Amino acid sequence: MSARVGGSNDVKEGHMRVFDVAGTNVNVANANGHLYGFDDTCTHMGCSLANGRLTGTVVTCACHGSQFDVTSGAVLRGPAERPVRSRTVQVKGDDLFIDA
């Protein structure tokens, strides 16, 4: 089931934004005009990935430098070992939906 979390233009290109989805912080990254959703909590020690840096489709955690592929949640560089959960993001008209 998906939930409406905001507007279709809420996340600008090259930026990330966190939305509350059923009590979980979900990050939506706009990479090259495409929106990708994933759980915002770094699997290393729990920092918010939104405080990190988005470069293309790679998010780098500000705490200890782990990198994740925003398109899949996969770990690209440790110290994190587990992927972040990927979420389906949909734009319907002016609305932004994320899978809960």
Ligand code: FES
């Ligand atoms: S909490 Fe993200 S790399 Fe350590």
